[in-house]
Amino acid sequence: MLVPDNTPVCIKTLSPPAAEAAKVTLDVLRADLLHPVISGNKWYKLRYYLEAAEKKQVKMIVTFGGAWSNHIVATAAACQWKHIPCAGIIRGEAPTHVSATLQEAASYGMQLHFLSREDFRLKKIPAGLDHPDHLIIPEGGYGPDGARGAATMLDGFETKKYTHLICAVGTGTMVAGLQQRSSPHQQVIGIPVLKAGPGIEDQILPLTMKGHGQLQLIHDYHFGGYAKKTDSLIRFMNEWYDTTSTPSDLVYTGKMFYAVNDLLQKDFFPAGSHILLIHSGGLQGNASLPKGTLNY
Numbered sequence: 410m411l412v413p414d415n416t417p418v419c420i421k422t423l424s425p426p427a428a429e430a431a432k433v434t435l436d437v438l439r440a441d442l443l444h445p446v447i448s449g450n451k452w453y454k455l456r457y458y459l460e461a462a463e464k465k466q467v468k469m470i471v472t473f474g475g476a477w478s479n480h481i482v483a484t485a486a487a488c489q490w491k492h493i494p495c496a497g498i499i500r501g502e503a504p505t506h507v508s509a510t511l512q513e514a515a516s517y518g519m520q521l522h523f524l525s526r527e528d529f530r531l532k533k534i535p536a537g538l539d540h541p542d543h544l545i546i547p548e549g550g551y552g553p554d555g556a557r558g559a560a561t562m563l564d565g566f567e568t569k570k571y572t573h574l575i576c577a578v579g580t581g582t583m584v585a586g587l588q589q590r591s592s593p594h595q596q597v598i599g600i601p602v603l604k605a606g607p608g609i610e611d612q613i614l615p616l617t618m619k620g621h622g623q624l625q626l627i628h629d630y631h632f633g634g635y636a637k638k639t640d641s642l643i644r645f646m647n648e649w650y651d652t653t654s655t656p657s658d659l660v661y662t663g664k665m666f667y668a669v670n671d672l673l674q675k676d677f678f679p680a681g682s683h684i685l686l687i688h689s690g691g692l693q694g695n696a697s698l699p700k701g702t703l704n705y
Contacts, residue, residue: 417442420566420685423653427673432680435669436571437655440562441662441690446513447490449690450576450583451483454550456558462493462544470495471538473529473548476508477636477660479691480549485519496520496538500529509696549580556616559586568685571595573678575669576687577602577661578626579635581613583689591622599626600668602661604634630668636660636694642667647704656705658691659698 420436428435440449447455462470470493474481481497488495497514503523507515515521522535534545550558559582568574574587575598584599591597601609610626617624632642638659646663649670650656657663669686678684695703 433682446486454555457554468542472546485514485517489517551580555582556585560590571685577665585616595622
């Protein structure tokens with residue numbers, strides 16, 4: 410397996426018609442190019458948890474996620490690379506047919522433990538996994554270590570020139586990391602992909618830092634909730650790829666790109682804005698779509 414070192418992560422300029430009409434500069438940080446499995450923001454959010462696991466010589470890493478969780482499969486692959494046993498606590502009863510994501514996670518050696526949605530919501534840990542020698546990583550890498558790692562996504566790039574930093578929001582860990590690394594003159598915008606409502610702010614704010622960029626969440630682009638989609642979203646994802654050569658996923662980045670394109674058409678950004686979008690990976694989530702749905 411390739412490891413996330415000397416990667417081809419880069420910033421590219423996009424030129425969709427909406428950006429040109431709005432007279433803004435639109436760039437994208439292609440973190441999806443980081444690694445074929447530990448893709449996008451996943452490695453960054455995991456890096457300090459893995460560092461702690463190695464330092465403490467834990468016997469197992471235990472984490473949470475759903476059937477199509479990017480975090481689950483990335484954690485499984487990272488633990489295989491680091492030679493650390495791992496277990497995934499999966500939302501929902503054990504299905505008759507396990508998703509492609511969970512099959513892949515299991516192929517990397519991850520133990521799968523299924524919980525009812527209620528027990529998962531309460532973050533119950535199955536017997537045998539709640540052990541002093543185990544490291545528990547919250548869902549999506551949420552927490553101070555996850556946000557601190559997410560902030561390192563911008564390492565090596567000149568980002569002070571940007572007026573806006575924009576990403577999709579699941580647990581809020583990545584957007585908090587971007588806010589930590591931002592400058593006071595920058596606006597950090599998150600596009601929540603869950604139908605969570607304003608309560609997500611309460612989850613994000615403890616991970617942010619005073620004296621950095623202003624944080625704003627725009628809740629209008631979840632398309633019905635987590636992993637929900639419409640024909641218009643899928644059509645946009647195909648058109649966005651045709652226009653920008655940038656693939657996206659239906660859960661996170663497709664909704665973020667859609668939101669930005671729509672906001673550009675509504676003159677949300679002042680002319681002359683220099684915007685950096687974060688491509689957080691997650692393309693494996695498209696495996697849930699019928700073949701031929703996407704043109705990439």
